Amino acid sequence: MRTIAALLMVLVAAGSASADTVLTRKAQSVRHVKIVEFDRARLTVMDSQSGQRSQIDFADVYLVRVDGRAELNEAEKLLSLKKYDEAVAAYREALGFAGGGWEGAWVRVRLVNLLARGGKLDEAAELIVRLAEDIPEWLIQVLPTRGEIPSDEKAMGAATATLVAARNKAGSAETRQALSRVLERLGINQPNLADRKKVVREVTESELLNFRRPGAWLDQWAAEQLEAGKADQLLATTETLFAAAVRADLPGILHWRGRGLSAAGRFDGAALELLRVAVEFPQSPYAAGSLFYAAEALDQGSRQVFAKAVREELVRRFGDSTEAAVAEMVDGARRTSGNNEK
Incomplete structure (x- = not known):
């Protein structure tokens, strides 16, 4: 039902007046707004008529449609249809068209979540490093947890090497701290997965x-x-x-x-x-x-x-x-x- 609602929203919004649309996970449609910011794990939207601003938590966002951003809209649509491999390719393309402000961070966060949850943490690692530089204070809030990432020793090993190397040469304390928290979240600085499954x-x-x-x-x-x-x-x-x-x-x-x-x-x-x-x-x-x-x-x-x-x-x-x-x-x-x- 949610996928159908999302698809209908995209199709209907495609013919609407110039404005952005956000569909939440409760199937609530926030329309006739402009997305103005993605910060502290929240989207800030401004009503096109009143100018009033409101915020939506990243975890509550199901889909966005942004006026004039065909590449991003296609990626969001594919994600809503659970065509994950196609969505990854579409987000990669959208990244090349991302403008300044909130859009680049949004696309990278979407990509990281898709890749990590798809067992491709190694491919997500470079994106995580970039996000640690751009949004160090709240990066951890928009990443999947260890339990949401499929176990793949090869992918984890490659991701570990990338993240540790980036942390060790990071140019700012904020980026180093962000990457350290990512490593902690992933359990990389803890015993191996088999040992972690042992309980008291x-x-x-x-x-x-x-x-x-x-x-x-x-x-x-x-x-x-x-x-x-x-x-x-x-x-x-x-x-x-x-x-x-x-x-x-x-x-x-x-x-x-x-x-x-x-x-x-x-x-x-x-x-x-x-x-x-x-x-x-x-x-x-x-x-x-x-x-x-x-x-x-x-x-x-x-x-x-x-x-x-x-x-x-x-x-x-x-x-x-x-x-x-x-x-x-x-x-x-x-x-x-x-x-x-x-």
Whole structure:
């Protein structure tokens, strides 16, 4: 049904007035707009009549049609029809016609996802390097996860060589960091795939292989590990889950990995993992809790100024949450204590 809707949208839009169109994965059509930006993993569109701007998450975009861009429109159509090999060829052609601004990054991101999910990570590697230079801050948000990439030792080996070499000679710290995060996401700096499939005693292999959405199962199990003082066990399991996860799994896994690091006394690392949840997955149910525990980790790591800033962000974004209420109490108590000491 979605493919038919996408095709109809393309055919109808082809005869419409000069404007861009975005079809979301909920089959909602955003029409009579101009795509003006692709940044922070979001498309920004401007209404052709009112001039009002709105944003659409990359993960929610199913198809775009851009006025005057026949090559890109053909590639998007082929992608919607699941003609992946033809879509790859079409996106490569579209890349040669991509104008300035958002279009080049969009086409490269589409290509990387198609190639990587098609088991051609080696062909995607050079594109990833270019994206690490162009969009280092949010590249990781638009890449497939390790679990979404078919296992191919030859392709992985070639991609590894390309990505590591590029990271080592990168001209900026931002690009190096982006490529390091890509390598981490792919599990390249971890043991080989066979070793990563081994699980700790508390989680049987069958449970892990059938694991799709952490949810209540991970929450309950991870809380039990922390209560029992088994931070190392929690870290081992979340590391295994991370290597095989699809994107929808990541907020919970990163949240509990951060809390495991905090319990192990690795406070800076804990804060980094927890803040990743809030930054990369701001709509996740784990976002508020991750900000709360990130502030706690920063406090324990003697970074009180940063901890206070994170608590303020928690209250600003999630003012109605229990975590925000507790954060306000903590800051209030500290202000009172400071006044009493004076």
